[in-house]
Amino acid sequence: MKINMETSKSLKRALWFGIPAGLLVAGACTAMMMMSPSKDLDLALSKLSAGGIYRAAIHANIEPVTVGRMHSWTVSLNTATGAPVEGASITVDGGMPQHGHGLPTVPKVTKYLGDGRYLVEGMKFNMPGWWTIKVEVDGVAGHDEFVFNLVL
Ligand SMILES: [Cu+2]
Structure with a gap:
């Protein structure tokens, strides 16, 4: 008991x-x-801008994108209906939403490649995980922005 x-x-x-x-x-x-990033994270590297003014496709000029390596990207900018956009002012920024920090570098558009394409130099990701790439555009059609997601 x-x-x-x-x-x-x-x-x-x-x-x-x-x-x-x-x-x-x-x-x-x-x-x-x-x-770990949400499974339904939009990983499309081609999309319509937030305000629907432009369509952009971004493309890394190294394959695969490697952590810690400086490289360039190409931004292809078009109007929503698909006409190449020339003479736009483009700024690229980014960061890791889950870590609260930005890119370790300040990327810059250094060259217009023609046909709505812009070269962005100084891209670097210094750790694996979920990154956002924010592309702001000032062009003849107005100001708009894109946020792309990348998981490294
Ligand atoms: Cu981080």
């Missing part, structure tokens, strides 16, 4: 301690899920 009482007590103790431990595990899993 005494043994049974002790067993029941320790069982109760285990249950009480079990609840916070369970919450802790659930919390850790949530934190880990937050660190």
Whole structure:
């Protein structure tokens, strides 16, 4: 009888301690899920701008894109209906939304390649994970922007 009482007590103790431990595990899993990008992240590197004015396709000039290596990208800019956009002012920025930091470099458009294509030099990603590439455009049709996602 005494043994049974002790067993029941320790069982109760285990249950009480079990609840916070369970919450802790659930919390850790949530934190880990937050660190990996959502499975339905839009990884398209060609899309319509946020305001629907332009369409852009961005393309890395190295294959594959490697962490820590300086390289360039080409931005192909068109109107929403597909006409190449010349003479636009383009700024490229980016960062890691889950880490709260930006790109380690300040990329710049250094050359107009013709046919709506712009060369962006100074691109570098210094760690693996989810990166956003923000492309802001000021052109004859107006100001608009794109946010592309890249997982390295
Ligand atoms: Cu980071």
